[in-house]
Amino acid sequence: MTTTMIATLLLVGVFLALVFLRVPVVYAIGTSSLLVFFYLGINPMQMALRFVTNLNSYTLLAVPFFILMGELMGAGGVTETLIDFSRELVGWIRGGAAMVNVVASFFFGGISGSSSADCASLGPIEIKMMEEQGYDRAFSTCLTMASSVEGILVPPSQNMVIYTLAAAGVTSVSIGQLFLAGYVPGAVLSIVLMIYSYYYSKKMNIPVTGKFNLIACIKSLGRAIWGLLAVLIVVVGVITGVFTTTESAACAVVWSLVVGLFIYKGFKLRDIPNIFHNVTMTLGKVLILIGVSGSFTYLLTYLKVPTMVSTALFNLTDNKIVILIMLNILMLVLGCLVEMACLILMLTPVILPIWMSLGLSPIHLGIVMVLNLGIGLLTPPVGSTLFIGSAISGIRIEKLAKKMIPFYAVMGIALLILTYFPQSFMWLPEMMM
Template sequence: MDTQTIATLILVGSFLVMIFFRFPIAFAIGISTAGTIFYLGLPLEQLVQNMVGGVNKFTLMAVPFFIIAGEIMGAGGISNRLITLSNALVGWLRGGLAMVNILASMFFGGISGSSTADTASIGSIMIPMMKKQGYDAEFSTNVTMASSVQGLLIPPSHNMVIFAMVAGGVSVGRLFLAGMIPGIFLGVALMIYSFFISIKRQYPKGDAFSVRNILVASKDSILGLFTVIIVVVGVVGGVFTATESAAIAVVYAFFITFFVYKEIPLKNFWKILERSINTLSIVLILIALSTAFGWVLSYLRIPALVAEFILSLTSSKILILMMLNIMLLLLGMIMDMSSIILIASPILLPVVLKLGMDPVHFGVLLVFNLGIGLITPPVGGTLFIGSAISGVKIERLAKTMLPFYLVMIFVLIIVTYVPEAVMAIPNLIMPTR
């Protein structure tokens, strides 16, 4: 075998072996990259230079700001207000609390941009409430986890920012807009399924419909929801960049949480920062190491080889996209979301570009697939949080999640094969020149 083939086997083989033996993902990426660079006889300075270059980007500054803004709003009472608003809007339906759960996740996801934060915040309130009203513990948890994926699609989403950085030249504003319809469509699909299940199991209705309650709840929650408007309108309108909008969102969230809502004391801000730094440190380490990993991939021409291989299997766009979805779903079951975005994007982008798919469309498709991965075993972070809150074993949750997986895959198929469902809003509001 030639040097390139052996180096590829070292890089990919050692990485997969370490993943199989449950090494921390950062160690798996770093060790496989360093080993391959050493074998190729390249200076190890390449590893450090690429790691530094990976995090030394202005666009990337948006990620910590979005994380901090989401943590502040999540801790500052916005969850309760969004649940109250959602209850006024849909709580009167059969299975009203399930609908409230999904709608609250839709609202909160647009603030936190995180599936795990959504499940921890909304779930800690809604799951006990649903169980008390007679809902099954498994159903209550499954609704919470499935609906939390909306937060990854509905803007602002720091994972979209990471993809834009890796893809290079992809508009963050167009990505934000592209996630809107899929995120809302996912919520509607989950509501329809939950409604029929609620009829079948005779889950209770909530209070009667009241316009007055809607107006009162809207007034109480509008300041929190305005965070999304600031970010999306600001970025899309060209008023400021994604990074600037994220910084403004932090200042706004800080002011609303500590000086308007006042549900937590100012001293709690340090705990919020601590949680944010813990999350951010993981993300930045993964970005740094994955950048070096991606550089070695490019050096070995692996993205081009993978593209050629996939395109040689079939010329059918339908089959190729199906294979990519299956691949991403499987990767999402065993790897961290940020790592997959950083590693898979440069490999798969050449494939979808040759198929004529817009990179913005692919970004939404990628994030959606990996969002499903967060609620699948064996390493789904959202699945672990849902289990911890509800007390239901992960094995039981994974089994009872099967109907929800089917609903989500149905929406994924629509997102994959109906480009207009993703690109209609960005093409209307931010058309490419």
């Protein structure tokens, strides 16, 4: 066995072994990388250099602003206004409470950019609302968790920013195009969840409540628009070229602060230090992960792992459909075991060259990868959104995971649509940019 093969097995094997032993993923990455550096005789100072290099990115400055924007909007009272607007918009349809759950997550996802934040903020309100209309608590919780994945597809999403950083070593990816590409996939996921919710409501004979009222709908939109404007500032600013991603995110933070303090009045000046504390804790985890993963991705490139994986796949088959299935399975399986941001950083340099060799766009891979890993957030053993759903509902994780099986299937349908029919969403970034 060659030195390269042994080093590759050591890197991947030690990492996976530590993950299975429930060692924090940052330590798993660092330990496996350091061992391989020593094995290959590379100066360990390269590890520190890669840490700094990975964090030395102007684009990365947008991440703390997006996290802060989500915290300010969540604390500012935007949650209730979005649920009220969603209720007026779709609450009168059969399965209205479930529909409201899905639509509210679509809107809130554009503000929070996080599945976990979506589930934690909207979950208690939505689950109670659905139970009052006759839905089972487990179904309500599962739908809340599934719809929260819209939050990482609908822009602005910090995970998409991280993807552009990870792809930079292979090709340049426009964050504006990636943001625009996220809207239709978010809508596709919403539609398949709403169809399943309609089927479930009809099967369980959940009564229809209320009627559509155009005036009430316009009034509720008027209250919700202040929060939604933060998203428009980011997306419109980036695609028109008025702002860079970082500048638009900073402007959105200022707007979110004004809205939370003076319009929705959800928090006061004395609450701001606590909000910044939450942001700092979240940001610290993200930045350490990005920094440490620099050495891991450096070793993957040094050992030519992308080339090895690509050669192995094309030796098995040259059928594009089969290769895409295998890549999706790889992302789904690893998404069940490792945190999302970490996997984006590690998998992108490996999968992107294969993806592009099939004649597919890196924007397409960004969407498919985010949805794949988003499903991983809902699966044991490390699904953070699954843990949050269990905490807010009081239902054991094992029971929730079992009840999630139909939702996995429904989300799988959305994944297949986005994988094999990229023009279903690629038309928007191509037309606008």
